[in-house]
Amino acid sequence: MSTTYRTCPRSGLQFELQAERLMLANAVAAVVFLLVGGILAVGVVLTRWPAVHWLSADAFYMVLTAHGIDMLIFWIIFFEMAVLYFCSSTLLRCRIATPRMAWLGFALMLIGAVTNNIAVFRGSSSVMMTSYVPMMAEPAFYLGLILFAVGALIGCFVFLGTLVVAKREKTYQGSIPLVTFGAVTATIIAVFTITSGAIILIPTFLMSVGIVKEVDPLVYRTIWWAFGHSSQQINVAAHISIWYAIAAICFGAKPMSERVSRGAFLLYILFLQLASAHHLLADPGMSTEWKVVNTSYFMYFAVLASMIHGLTIPGAIEVAQREKGYTKGLFEWLRKAPWGNPVFSGMFISLIGFGFLGGISGVMMGTEQLNMLIHNTIYVPGHFHATVVVGTTLSFMALTYFLIPVLFKREMINPGLAKLQPYMFGLSMYFFCLVMMGAGTLGVARRHWDMTMGGSPLAYEFPGAAYLMMGLVGIAGIAAILGGAIYIYITVGSLLWGKKLEPGVQTTQTIPLPKTPMPNVVIQSHGSSGFAAPGTFALAMVFLVSFVLYYFINWKYLSQVWGLS
Amino acid sequence: MSAILPPAERLWWKHPLDRVEGTWIVIAFVWCMIMFAMMVGWHIYGKQNLSTETYKTTPELFGKKAQDVVDKYTVRKETDREIPVVHPPPGSDVYLVARLWDWWPIIELEKDQTYKLHLTSMDYNHGFSLQPVNINIQVVPGYEHVIKMTPNQAGTFSIVCNEFCGIGHANMAGRIYVK
């Protein structure tokens, strides 16, 4: 298939025609599902805000089911497909492998997503995203998810195929870029994730149409979480790659050491998926050994990897800034960073929030015994909104601001509002997550329509603080939804009404990446003798101290509750 | 060069580490090992570990065993639904049924005594959430989970269901008294 290549005059990146169209289609589909999920979020937060308690119980559970699936699966995986094509075709300057298959994958994903949404909105599939058997949804619910998963799997193999094409056609020399390597990590996790999803959803679909008699509830939970949790690990690998990419784009930052960053991604590939066990720590049946080995990612090696990325990304930015002359004190490099550029501010707010809120709370919940204090309370959504919304969604938003001129070829409308958006969305999400975790600590349940328990004679009377926290969840949630609405307004508005920009020179042949010059002496001087990023190190120590304190506070609390053995 | 370009060096694996990275990796690794040791160590020295004793069961079998205990140890009935309050002797087996949409029966325990709590669900997944202690355990149908429990405070405790189990989920409540 003949194709053309365009070199973007604003970024120097080269886009192949088919890959560019695929990225556009996937990104647009993603934003549409974000919009739907965002509207549904209004229903969720206004119902859980006790003073408002807006929707009826059946509407609430339906809306919550759709919100979870549209956000956690459809918005994120559509966007990730665009990221995968960007990291392969664009960064390697290569034509995309089998574009027809890629379009087939996209079509399956879209059909699957729409089918699933229709099933949910018909009202008889309010089974939550997890759809634990024996509670059953209608067959279209599972069928939609299966079609979506098959489509996404095709996308993963198109990505891997593109790597093969690039290597064979020598569009780059040496190893693939670090960001592409991060995308490889995300893809590998995705293959495991989607395979697990297929293994458990296909029999469940057959059960819903009456062919299979029973799917074991505990086996379902085990394999479903290999899908449900790992799909969030795809996000971690993807948004960390995006952080590296944004550090490179905004600062020309180079990784402090390829070995360390790639080694950390390797730890993700090997161990990150084991964390699916976090959801089964409070379950019957699983052995202690299984729980301990899996929940700790095989002795916390994936936590080690995240802590490494958390240092090397700001570290790379610091090194780049110091080379530009911002060397005063520990933090001049950070103060003089482009805080008005939403690409950078979004990425940095995402990184800090992901580490401090999402990371620490995640390790807490993933500790076998501490999990008993948290399992299924609203602390859990507090945690994963810090990882998936502050971490992944905000990173995707930041990347979008870069892609509007580069990929969409439009001038961004209302740049003043865009400057504000990451702060409004990110900081209100910080607060949202904190108060949610606070409410969870007081025992408030997740996926729960009514804290007063409908006046049941045995009802638990939650303390006033819990009601206060849930009220704050409502307020912060609305603020965050407004922040998300601004993002959609800017993105869709730019796409529709933004001034068209020069697409750049078209060629019929790819222009391979020039051989990167031999590193000069300055680069090599970062050796074992240096201490190149002291400011980042100081931040990392602040992180460690918070982590250690919070960790032991939880153990202290656990030691005071009822004895269990 | 930058992270979106191929590594500049042919043998980037040999590029020496900066001391910031090296130091942080060591610190992070030590912390990870401490956390791992805490989790394993608590199994040996800690007093709050979730039992893994589990049996495959059926609603009929479990329901019968629960009924036997209720018949033997009911001390009174509460609420207008006449829910039995069971006061079993310390050390004995206590059965708690999770079903759409209640926890049955009400249980009365003695402080600082150990009981074997048997938990299962008759239908969907449920969540045993003991408040205000905030101990949370998943209840899975078809599996009987046996947990040794030692209440260390007296009072009235509620069981909230914190796993979504259908339209009546939010009203599903139970009670444990500790004397």
Next chain:
Amino acid sequence: MNENDPNDLNAPVPFMQELLDNPFLLLFLGVMIPMVVYSLWGVIDILTIPVAK
């Protein structure tokens, strides 16, 4: 030129670098490890649960 020069054109590529440059080998490892350690072990745990009397 010292032995550890990252730009030596004749030195062999280190094993770890070769591994990290091979996405299909990584794919194999990244799927097999969780399949065995998480899924298979987990399902074996469930299937060996005794029946209640």
